[in-house]
Amino acid sequence: xxxxxxxxxxxxxxxxxxxxxxxxxxxxxxxxxxxxxxxxxxxxxxxxxxxxxxxxxxxxxxxxxxxxxxxxxxxxxxxxxxxxxxxxxxxxxxxxxxxxxxxxxxxxxxxxxxxxxxxxxxxxxxxxxxxxxxxxxxxxxxxxxxxxxxxxxxxxxxxxxxxx
Numbered sequence: 074x075x076x077x078x079x080x081x082x083x084x085x086x087x088x089x090x091x092x093x094x095x096x097x098x099x100x101x102x103x104x105x106x107x108x109x110x111x112x113x114x115x116x117x118x119x120x121x122x123x124x125x126x127x128x129x130x131x132x133x134x135x136x137x138x139x140x141x142x143x144x145x146x147x148x149x150x151x152x153x154x155x156x157x158x159x160x161x162x163x164x165x166x167x168x169x170x171x172x173x174x175x176x177x178x179x180x181x182x183x184x185x186x187x188x189x190x191x192x193x194x195x196x197x198x199x200x201x202x203x204x205x206x207x208x209x210x211x212x213x214x215x216x217x218x219x220x221x222x223x224x225x226x227x228x229x230x231x232x233x234x235x236x237x
Contacts, residue, residue: 077145077146078141078142080220081138081140081141081142081217082138082141082142084137084141084213084216084217084220085134085137085138085141085213086134088133088134088137088209088210088212088213088216089130089131089133089134089137089209091209091212092129092130092133092205092206092209093126093130095205095208095209096126096129096130096201096202096205097126099201099205100126100198100201103197103198103201107197111198112125112171113196114175114189118174118175118178118179120174120178121171121174121175121178122171124170124171124174125167125168125170125171125174125193125198125202126167126202127170128166128167128169128170129163129166129167129170129202129206132162132163132166133159133163133206133209133210136159136162136210137159137209137210137213140155140159140210140213140214141213141217146217146220149214149217149218150214150218151211151214151215151218152214153211155210155214156206156207156208156210156211156214157207159206159207159210160203160204160206160207160210161203162206163202163203163205163206164194164199164200164202164203164206165194167193167198167199167202167203168190168191168193168194168199169190171186171189171190171193172186172187172189172190172191172193173186173190175189175190
C-alpha cells in the first residue's frame with residue numbers, strides 16, 4: 074500500500090510538470106494566434122500571469138495527490154466526472170488568483186482586480202487551463218489504472234512464470 078501511494082505521488086508531480094509545460098506552450102500559441110497578451114491588462118503587472126499559472130498548477134497537484142493516495146490501487150478507475158471537477162477547480166483558481174495577485178500588488182483599487190478576475194473567466198487562457206487540467210487528470214488516472222492493474226513492473230516475456 075505504501076508503494077502505491079509513493080508511486081501515485083511521484084506520478085502526480087510529473088503530471089503537474091506536464092500541466093505547467095502544456096500551459097506555457099498553449100499560452101504562447103494562443104498569444105501568437107490571436108495577437109493578444111495572456112494578461113491583457115497592462116496595469117496588472119508582470120507577476121500576475123505567473124501567479125495564476127502557479128496557483129492552477131498547485132491546485133492540480135493537490136487534487137492529483139489526493140486522488141492517487143486516497144483510493145487503493147485495486148480500486149483506481151478512470152473517472153471523467155472527477156477530471157471535469159479538477160478542470161473546473163483549476164479554471165476558477167486561475168481567475169481568482171489573478172484577481173488576488175493584482176489586488177495585492179496594487180491595493181489602491183481592489184474593485185479593478187475583482188473585475189479583472191471575472192474577465193479572466195471568459196478568456197481563452199482560463200478555458201485552456203481548465204481543458205489542460207481535465208486532460209492531464211484523465212492521463213494521470215490512466216497511468217495509475219495501468220500500473221496497478223499490472224501488479225508490479227512490466228516484465229519481458231522470458232521473465233514471466235509459465236503458470237501465468
